Amino acid sequence: MSLNIQLSDWTEALLDKLVEYANNPGIAGNMTDSFPHPYREDKGKAFIQFAKTSETSKIKAIFFKGELVGSIGLHLQHDISRKNAELGYWLAEPFWGQGIMTTAVKEMTEWGFKNMDIVRIFARPFGSNLASQKVLEKAGYQLEARIKDGFYKNGVFVDELIYSKRKER
Ligand SMILES: CC(C)(COP(=O)(O)OP(=O)(O)OC[C@H]1O[C@@H](n2cnc3c(N)ncnc32)[C@H](O)[C@@H]1OP(=O)(O)O)[C@@H](O)C(=O)NCCC(=O)NCCS
Numbered sequence: 001m002s003l004n005i006q007l008s009d010w011t012e013a014l015l016d017k018l019v020e021y022a023n024n025p026g027i028a029g030n031m032t033d034s035f036p037h038p039y040r041e042d043k044g045k046a047f048i049q050f051a052k053t054s055e056t057s058k059i060k061a062i063f064f065k066g067e068l069v070g071s072i073g074l075h076l077q078h079d080i081s082r083k084n085a086e087l088g089y090w091l092a093e094p095f096w097g098q099g100i101m102t103t104a105v106k107e108m109t110e111w112g113f114k115n116m117d118i119v120r121i122f123a124r125p126f127g128s129n130l131a132s133q134k135v136l137e138k139a140g141y142q143l144e145a146r147i148k149d150g151f152y153k154n155g156v157f158v159d160e161l162i163y164s165k166r167k168e169r
Pocket residue numbers: 026027028030031089090091092095096097098099100101102103123124125126129130131132134135
């Protein structure tokens with residue numbers, strides 16, 4: 001069963017909710033270090049500006065029952081990797097465990113293959129992030145590699161997992 005969610009453009013009107021939800025170590029602790037913690041208004045403003053203007057990163061606000069619940073983005077790679085995009089996402093903690101991100105990943109993947117000149121989408125969850133691995137598997141992604149201690153996050157080495165989905169051609 002697929003949930004009814006909407007993937008919408010980011011706007012400044014979402015700033016307060018963005019900062020409220022993104023300022024969470026349980027989210028930041030599973031993201032790259034470019035996701036700030038603490039997450040304050042200036043960071044939120046910069047993010048929304050980036051999401052609105054980037055040519056290579058396609059970032060959408062996730063809405064569930066009419067309210068902002070998270071973010072999902074496809075980041076086009078460059079040079080010889082330019083037919084690939086990296087998928088990243090986070091969900092506000094009050095909404096975890098309802099299948100929202102599985103639905104968002106499925107929809108964003110379909111959107112990416114339709115609207116971007118790419119043949120492969122990949123995501124790189126931490127080996128410790130079982131919920132994210134489950135999301136990717138439920139959305140039809142396959143595990144390509146496990147790189148031992150590929151990431152160093154908050155002073156600890158963790159495995160880097162590479163999941164991907166390929167465009168049907
Ligand atoms: C990871 C995250 C996006 C998951 O979103 P979500 O909407 O809660 O995910 P879903 O409900 O679609 O699916 C989660 C699945 O993981 C499972 N799960 C959750 N925590 C788990 C755990 N500790 N161990 C094993 N499975 C777990 C859930 O049971 C569910 O599987 P099920 O549907 O078979 O029951 C969300 O928790 C989040 O934003 N976390 C912080 C940021 C983050 O990790 N971003 C991704 C970086 S790669």
